[in-house]
Amino acid sequence: MTTISLKVEFSGGLELLFSNQRSHAVTIPSTDPATSKPTDLQNLIFYLRDNLLKERVELFVETDTVRPGILVLVNDTDWELEGEGDYVLKDNDEIVFISTLHGG
Template sequence: MTDSQVLNLKVEFGGGLELLFDKKRSHRVALPSPPSSPPDAAKKTPADINFLIHWLKDNLLRERAELFIENGTVRPGILVLVNDTDWELEGEGEYVLQEGDEIVFISTLHGG
């Protein structure tokens, strides 16, 4: 993937998380390539879910980042699905994203 290439993904939010993301449940995202780290600047870093989570925080999240991210990853109580499969079965944040992937974030925490 070159610097100018992007991954086209479908990202969805449920369980109240959509309220933090412009009150939209579904987003089509053109995710840019992650920046390369200096010692391996010639080597491209693949876009993984960890990169997507931070990109979403910086580019789509409209308010209250603490309700989405904690300690560099999604907060406990947020279920993440990769193409309808629990991300724990796919390597969690290290899952390397592919063109057309569907990533769903669902909050399982409810006030009461």
């Protein structure tokens, strides 16, 4: 099974849901076993929810995407320019999740 390696970062308070650790090295299969399609950002969100999230799932995922108010960056670019959940992940991609819901 081929895999891809990613650097995943959480900030803006979101790291508190992930063992209070900002940066994580994540290795996931390059194709989604259920659909045999290449792994996309939505698959990653579910993977993080099922494998790295420690508490309060409702603060990270809502229905099939991240909760409104969480910004996602793909290699420093707003994911809204990259197809959001449909973005197909590549080896060594850097994915950043930032919560905007915490106080200022």
